[in-house]
Amino acid sequence: MLNDEYIYRIENPPDKLDNWNDYFIKYLTENNQEYLQCFLHHYESTLNKKAFAFINQYNLEEDRIDDLKQIFVMVLIEELTRYDVNDKIALLQKIKYPLWNKWHEYVRENCGTVTIDKAGTYNNTRKVARLYFELENTMPYDDIVSEIAKQTKLTEKTVRELVDAAILFKYHDDVTSTIVQEDYTEKIESAKEQRELIQEAMKVLTPIERKILELTSGIVLESFEQIDKKTYNQISLLIGMSGSSGVEKKLKRIKQKYQDELTRLGIGQ
Secondary structure (H helix, E strand, O other), X not given: OHHHOOOOOOOOOOOOOOOHHHHHHHHHHHOOOHHHHHHHXXXXXXXXXXXXXXXXXXXXOHHHHHHHHHHHHHHHHHHHOOOOOOOOOOHHHHOHHHHHHHHHHHHHHHOOOOOOOOHHXXXXXXXXXXXXXXXXXXXXXXXXXXXXXXHHOOOHHHHHHHHHHHHHHOOOOHHHHHHOOOOOOOOOOOXXXXXXXXXXXXXXXXXXXXXXXHHHHOEOOOOOOEOOOOOHHHHHHHHOOOOHHHHHHHHHHHHHHHHHXXXXXXXXX
């Protein structure tokens, strides 16, 4: 039964605090991640019920529950970074609406509907990827980043993130594919066709694997929209793994799995 499934259990947890918000206040004031882990341990049964009710409401597959719970933790952590310990409104109350939006967004993106691309981010990704692969063997990496930032008027931080995404996803537009990257097994006739193949390759990844890839790269795989990157420790909380080393090992396997599928489709090494 879904309500009996737990992924955030810890061994020998301390006694439950009287108020859920006390966990967040102690986490912020003492800078101690254990309070967040303890909160998830004690709150998970309640979270299971909420997620299960949402699944029933929309007739979703039962195995979606882990994804919904991980979305909850992601929203919680994002709001926690902005939370004022003197705020009279409890954090769980504050995340109610953002969580509802994220859960519905998840349904739209993963349960039969198509994500609408954000043109600005997509165009920036194309532009940066094209420039990077043109300059790749002509100068050091830091110089390439500076040159791209100068040409695109983007910050160097943004350029680095988009370059990381381009390298990770082997993302090129039709112009780039005819100029560089001899390791391509076939020419992609248009950016639209290649994006369709990239989306096809994503199907080999489980929802959790895709989320790990997105959170570590800072790029949404389907739309190339930029999102905040997460640390391995934050991701370990989101997916219920024990520590950052486990996430790092899992990420290596995910990248290889994704790259193998890209290769099978003819757009990777």
